[in-house]
Amino acid sequence: MKVSNIIFFLLSFSLSQIVYAEWLAFRGSQGNGSSKSSDPGKIELQCKNSWVTELPGRGLSSPVVVQDTVFLTASSGPNQETLHIIAFDQTNGEKRWERKFKATGRTVCHEKTCVAASTIASDGHVLIAQFSSNDIFCLSLSGNLKWLRGLAYDNPNIANGLGMSSSPLIASGTAIIQVENDADSFSFGLDMADGTTLWKKERTRAANWTSPIAMRKNGREIIGLQSKDGFTAIDPVNGENIWAYEEGASTIPSSTWTEDDIVLVPSNGMTALQIGEELMNFQKIWRDNKLKPGTGSPAASEGKLYVVNNANVLSCASVKTGEIIWRMRLQGPVSSSPVIGAHYLYVFNETGLGQVVDLRDESPSVVHSIDLKDTILGTPAVSKDAIFIRSDQRLWKLGS
Amino acid sequence: MQIILVLFLTFLSSLSANTDELLSSTLSKIGAHGEGNREATIAISKAKQLDPSAILPLLNAMNSANPVGDNWIRAVISETILSSDPANLPIEEIHQFLKNQSNAGSSRLTAFELLQDNSPKLANSIIPSFVHDPEPSLRRFAINKILLDASLEKDAEMALGLYQKALDSAREVDQIQEATKQLQKRGMEIDLVELMAFITDWEIVGPFDNTARTGFAKEYLPETERESGNSYSGKNGEANWTPFSTSHSLGMVDVNEACGYIKEAVAYAKTTFSSDKEQKVQVRLGSKNAWKVWVNGDLLYSRDEYHRGKTRIDQFVIDGEFKKGANKILLKVCQNEQTQSWTKQWEFCLRITDETGKAVTQGSVN
Numbered sequence: 001m002k003v004s005n006i007i008f009f010l011l012s013f014s015l016s017q018i019v020y021a022e023w024l025a026f027r028g029s030q031g032n033g034s035s036k037s038s039d040p041g042k043i044e045l046q047c048k049n050s051w052v053t054e055l056p057g058r059g060l061s062s063p064v065v066v067q068d069t070v071f072l073t074a075s076s077g078p079n080q081e082t083l084h085i086i087a088f089d090q091t092n093g094e095k096r097w098e099r100k101f102k103a104t105g106r107t108v109c110h111e112k113t114c115v116a117a118s119t120i121a122s123d124g125h126v127l128i129a130q131f132s133s134n135d136i137f138c139l140s141l142s143g144n145l146k147w148l149r150g151l152a153y154d155n156p157n158i159a160n161g162l163g164m165s166s167s168p169l170i171a172s173g174t175a176i177i178q179v180e181n182d183a184d185s186f187s188f189g190l191d192m193a194d195g196t197t198l199w200k201k202e203r204t205r206a207a208n209w210t211s212p213i214a215m216r217k218n219g220r221e222i223i224g225l226q227s228k229d230g231f232t233a234i235d236p237v238n239g240e241n242i243w244a245y246e247e248g249a250s251t252i253p254s255s256t257w258t259e260d261d262i263v264l265v266p267s268n269g270m271t272a273l274q275i276g277e278e279l280m281n282f283q284k285i286w287r288d289n290k291l292k293p294g295t296g297s298p299a300a301s302e303g304k305l306y307v308v309n310n311a312n313v314l315s316c317a318s319v320k321t322g323e324i325i326w327r328m329r330l331q332g333p334v335s336s337s338p339v340i341g342a343h344y345l346y347v348f349n350e351t352g353l354g355q356v357v358d359l360r361d362e363s364p365s366v367v368h369s370i371d372l373k374d375t376i377l378g379t380p381a382v383s384k385d386a387i388f389i390r391s392d393q394r395l396w397k398l399g400s
Numbered sequence: 401m402q403i404i405l406v407l408f409l410t411f412l413s414s415l416s417a418n419t420d421e422l423l424s425s426t427l428s429k430i431g432a433h434g435e436g437n438r439e440a441t442i443a444i445s446k447a448k449q450l451d452p453s454a455i456l457p458l459l460n461a462m463n464s465a466n467p468v469g470d471n472w473i474r475a476v477i478s479e480t481i482l483s484s485d486p487a488n489l490p491i492e493e494i495h496q497f498l499k500n501q502s503n504a505g506s507s508r509l510t511a512f513e514l515l516q517d518n519s520p521k522l523a524n525s526i527i528p529s530f531v532h533d534p535e536p537s538l539r540r541f542a543i544n545k546i547l548l549d550a551s552l553e554k555d556a557e558m559a560l561g562l563y564q565k566a567l568d569s570a571r572e573v574d575q576i577q578e579a580t581k582q583l584q585k586r587g588m589e590i591d592l593v594e595l596m597a598f599i600t601d602w603e604i605v606g607p608f609d610n611t612a613r614t615g616f617a618k619e620y621l622p623e624t625e626r627e628s629g630n631s632y633s634g635k636n637g638e639a640n641w642t643p644f645s646t647s648h649s650l651g652m653v654d655v656n657e658a659c660g661y662i663k664e665a666v667a668y669a670k671t672t673f674s675s676d677k678e679q680k681v682q683v684r685l686g687s688k689n690a691w692k693v694w695v696n697g698d699l700l701y702s703r704d705e706y707h708r709g710k711t712r713i714d715q716f717v718i719d720g721e722f723k724k725g726a727n728k729i730l731l732k733v734c735q736n737e738q739t740q741s742w743t744k745q746w747e748f749c750l751r752i753t754d755e756t757g758k759a760v761t762q763g764s765v766n
Contacts, residue, residue, distance in 0.1 A: 157704075194437045197434050
């Protein structure tokens with residue numbers, strides 16, 4: 001490991017602990033859909049801590065919150081060829097800056113998704129934005145371009161006719177980019193300093209919409225890449241395999257790393273892997289097909305996992321044993337992933353209905369709901385005692 | 401004191417000029433696979449030193465940059481504008497750059513978008529001039545305006561004329577289809593196959609085996625002996641080149657019809673395109689199956705993906721070259737093993753355009 005990478009990793013890791021209230025990537029700073037320090041509870045459209053603002057283009061990507069700014073991507077134009085990266089003041093929703101680029105790869109997508117489907121990742125200093133066209137941008141928090149790559153310009157067949165949605169990840173000074181398809185299929189490690197390729201890994205040729213996750217323990221950090229073959233742990237610095245679980249996995253919902261050193265893999269329903277010391281090996285500890293997620297990825301907090309299946313049933317189970325603690329039906333259809341605050345779980349369905357579940361109840365139910373009257377397919381962010389959620393046209397901050 | 405001030409301003413000016421040059425040359429040399437990224441990362445950190453006079457050199461640099469370099473330059477222009485007094489932006493020079501059609505289409509589009517953001521009134525006023533523009537993205541603005549004007553026009557004759565004008569000038573599929581729909585509603589008969597120059601007459605041979613999707617990579621005789629053979633050993637016995645014409649309204653060729661409804665199969669389609677002259681062309685293909693396309697024996701492009709979305713017109717736009725006279729187009733179309741209802745299609749549509757998207761029709765030269 002290069003010294004610069006070690007420093008980068010230590011800084012990033014320390015920062016992620018300090019800025020727990022921030023929401024730095026897809027499913028939050030820890031990648032498990034939870035934030036212990038933010039929890040608005042009864043979210044409202046009309047209150048002092050809420051706002052809504054118009055967006056210049058479509059998107060399924062989640063907002064991320066860094067310091068006092070909300071960052072988001074969007075795509076516009078007749079073929080969604082214009083790529084937007086936008087910063088909003090989290091206190092009032094005013095636009096701070098916007099950068100526009102052009103897609104250099106394919107922009108054809110299924111009508112339900114779009115080119116801005118991947119969520120920005122931040123290490124607290126810079127932003128990494130990825131689009132379905134496989135354009136990657138690294139910007140400072142004030143919007144200055146650091147570097148960019150057009151991965152489809154280099155590899156024209158890394159494209160999916162339905163669109164791509166894997167979100168980037170920052171680990172050990174490396175931007176981890178998964179671009180896996182039926183045709184050419186790769187994962188890349190790009191140097192955070194200048195975007196050059198540190199490693200390029202051939203991957204299974206099969207469409208894959210999942211996102212890489214970070215697994216962290218005792219100051220060490222490894223990456224999990226999911227595909228139809230299973231789940232592979234790699235070294236973020238050189239891309240080399242560390243271990244592999246090879247019993248197949250979903251290609252839509254992503255895996256989740258938990259505080260119990262257990263990774264929850266959407267495989268044969270749900271499969272839990274206990275990760276060993278130094279993250280160098282794993283042991284399968286339970287499997288339950290009743291915990292199979294639908295489109296959204298599982299969330300985890302305080303030893304419990306939460307998953308919404310294709311029948312819109314929200315299940316809560318023990319991370320360590322897989323034992324189902326309770327189940328309840330939500331109003332669907334639900335495409336997004338659930339997110340959790342200190343006490344509440346938030347999930348939005350496709351019609352824009354936000355449903356809030358009090359996790360302290362023994363038999364939880366929806367204690368509050370909010371109707372945004374818009375199509376919601378993306379996953380919310382929990383930060384600043386508010387929920388940040390977007391549609392194709394709007395971005396909301398919903399406080400209480 | 402005055403001399404010192406003049407010297408200082410001269411120094412600043414030369415610094416800016418050097419930075420312009422450094423940035424322009426560095427960013428226009430960005431290559432594939434991250435080549436030039438290290439230098440560009442250093443160069444772009446100096447973008448804050450630029451003043452509005454850098455915008456024209458940067459637009460010029462886009463003329464020689466690739467699409468990735470274009471994005472680097474867009475970012476520098478954006479940062480330069482944000483740090484400049486709007487009153488000092490070279491609006492007229494940007495306008496002149498846009499008008500000059502010898503500049504690259506992507507840099508002219510960037511110039512137009514700069515006008516949209518910084519001089520919207522001027523930008524709107526020049527949109528009608530794009531109606532015959534060689535850059536499709538600029539032409540699109542003009543066609544949109546004509547379609548909008550037509551939809552608002554109360555005089556039926558005038559509306560008809562506007563829709564006809566839109567159809568005559570449109571290059572993009574959705575605009576062609578909208579103008580066609582409106583004209584057909586008004587009683588006009590339009591043959592989209594002829595208008596868009598879909599190739600409807602083919603010879604097809606197949607099926608060949610594609611078990612486990614292995615046929616995509618396998619070189620069956622029709623692709624290795626393009627001219628000599630007529631009869632081959634196929635998946636279901638002897639397979640012969642057989643003429644096949646489509647009457648589909650958008651030139652869709654249903655390979656199932658030609659080869660039987662069969663899974664895990666490969667078929668080849670060939671045609672001869674007569675070109676009046678040597679010319680650069682775009683082969684515009686739509687297919688939800690895996691495919692390869694050759695022109696005059698050269699493999700232009702291939703894509704090994706099945707049933708990810710529907711077949712779309714102009715789904716893949718592939719650059720190629722035609723010689724004067726007969727040009728052989730060979731297409732390989734593969735069907736996989738999936739059995740869901742949405743995987744039955746084994747089809748393609750193909751047309752030839754010039755670089756502006758204008759349909760190229762068959763010439764009379766044999």
